[in-house]
Amino acid sequence: MNRLLLAAAILAAFRPLPAQVTYKRIVNALEEPQNWLTYWGDYSGMRHRDFDQINAANVKTLRPEWMYQTGVSGAFETAPVVVDGIMYFTAASGNVFAVDGRTGRELWRHKYSENPSANRGLAILGKLLYMVTPEGSLLALDLRTGDVAWESRMVPSKSAYIATLAPLVVKDKVVVGISGGEEKGTRGFMDAYDAATGRRVWRFWTIPEPGQPGGDTWHGDSWKLGGGAAWLTGTFDPKLNLLYWGIGNPSPALSGETRAGDNLYTAALVALDADTGLLKWDYQFVPHDLHDWDACQSPMLLDVKWKGHDRKVVVQANRNGFFYMLDRQTGEFLSATPFARQTWAKGFDAKGRPIRLPNSDPTPQGTRVCPGLAGATNWMAPSYNPRTRLFYFAVRERCDIYYSSPGKFIPGQRYFGGAVAGTPGEEEYGLLKAIDPLTGETKWDFRYQHAPWAGTLSSGGLIFAGDEDGYLMAFDAASGKILWRFNTGNRLISSPITYMIGKRQFVAMPSGSAMITFALP
Amino acid sequence: MKFLTAVVRNRLLFCSITLCAGALFLGGALASPKLRAAYHKIRNSSDLTAGKSLFLANCAMCHGMEAGGGRGPALVGREFLHGSSDDELLAVIREGIPGSSMPAFAGTDEEERNIVVYIRSLSSPIVGGNAHPTGDAERGKRVYSGLGCAGCHLIDDAGSVFGPNLTRVGAGRSYEFLKQSLLNPSADITPGGDGVTVTTVDGRRVTGIRINEDSFTLQLRDQSQKFITFDKSEIRQVTHEKKSLMPTYSSLPPRDLEDLLAYLSTLRGVVKGGTGTAIRQLR
Structure with a gap:
């Protein structure tokens, strides 16, 4: 009898691993809403779940279920990945954690850097997790232990680059982008690595060389220091096999004397073939940007009815204060509408090139321009509810005085080309906005006391959103009525996610150095 | 000279x-x-x-x-x-x-x-220096006391924390700035010294310094140095005072003014707090 039990135990021990995350599972992520499989929750970036457990009628009873203290100081900008009951997330200084999603009990943790830079999260495929380190390594980690399976360097050691984003798994590749380019005079790029071996498969330089298409949009050698970081995760259309990625601003940020021209592909959205990294199309939001208005915001993929026809579009609430809709097959400009105070563009030509207003460039004496340097929105996640057909996002209402000074390039030093200051007598504030993406029309908004750095989540007819004063809040998605709030005790700089374990729905939000998870009693 | x-x-x-x-x-x-x-x-x-x-x-x-x-x-x-x-x-x-x-x-x-x-x-050798106080600091200290400045201000451990701390004001503020602060306090209000008047839905009016504010609550310190928190649901209106809550001393006799400025300019003590205070940044 004992032998039989022992044999059974051994068999149990050698049973296959829990069902692994495959590319097909990620493509169909919305068919398993209990999990959160990518940085944005699925390839489209909608951040919507068709749950109804936590809803407008009962959300007032939502309460903290567990809190996991990482003990890590520094910006906690992660979005967790949740797979089959386990939550994986990162924190600053190369920290990575696995905790039980129901109880918050730690399963393993590792620290892979001494650099205090932020990290925004993980990707998952098969038995591996993928993360970048501030030093510019891409790590593949064993899902069961967090141990390193392989490491690939994206950049040489001790370079001016850093890496912060959550990788995106596409088929058998891991796609990443580099950070730091627009501040230290580096040249941005995106890479794809073989998910199994870590071998680099392709690289897309965000700044073309002379002789390449777009290379003539840079004066002289300025392309070598051109910036164009690709520091936030993009989205992917499996049917079109296209990656959509927002590209950073040019360098030096606030001074353009050395880089005459449009400076492609900075402040642009690029669509790349996922297999080859080749450019399919691009749209530049701000040619020759001078305000640090990178395009590293969520490029959300929606299928809409546009002028009576079905249209596959990509939408983006851009840092420059406009909400854009483009055809995602061709890059055709469809619309742009302002969603915040802006003083730089009076409109767009037929191809979508902005028509600048005078006196909106930085000057040595200072020029007041809206939006401010941090943008009218930024990395905080927007969301879309297919039932209300509204796009929900956080708006920063702030203008800045922009000062330009060309400066000189010193390797490794900040190369910003100027500075900014707040506008005396103007208090910044924020808005949670619900807009119709087809018209840009605001359906409702909620005013925040301070300009926010946290994003949104759509679930159960609710919009969860965080603010700069530490509140996680729930709003009625249709009316905008606030239904619940909880002060987490620290400014919120990431975006909430939701998942289910068994029959219970959870909402998770990083705050300070703690992961806080909420559920109904 | x-x-x-x-x-x-x-x-x-x-x-x-x-x-x-x-x-x-x-x-x-x-x-x-x-x-x-x-x-x-x-x-x-x-x-x-x-x-x-x-x-x-x-x-x-x-x-x-x-x-x-x-x-x-x-x-x-x-x-x-x-x-x-x-x-x-x-x-x-x-x-x-x-x-x-x-x-x-x-x-x-x-x-x-x-x-x-x-x-x-x-800085250039031909740039002129600042004006300096010419008054009697000892007498100025008595003027400070007589005017009741300690009702709002703190010097070392004495006085109120309602207004700006003056323990080190002589080191951080020029003579001209101090003079302007007395004659026209509203010309430049110290950040974090925002005066607000809260009118509640039941008609109560409370004036004080806004210490903190978020989308749902407001914290102020009233003149008795007491912290008060309001839920915004109970607030009818928040009026941001354009004028400083400090009264003007433009009618002060010139000698008193100069002596008071001389006294304030001598204040170069050590503020015991750290670098971060609730007032420094509204969050």
């Missing part, structure tokens, strides 16, 4: 660094490689331009657009209380001054040095 004294003092003070290089250049001689290097540095237009932009963006709100002083001290034509050498000035820029409203500047080495270059370039 005071003007000349100040000029001579400044020339002596800065002679070992960049100013002296400028003066020597005007005289047609650059005596040493060190001075030549300093001169070339200060004349490097990109350093100066970058330093000026950084100064305008980060320093001018307190030290004035021309660095002539404001709620922060003047940085031209006077002896620096903190930062008599470039290295000391760099340290002040990097670390701020604990216990004062001078914050640390989080920039690169190059940016910090460019600010120093710019600040040094502003």
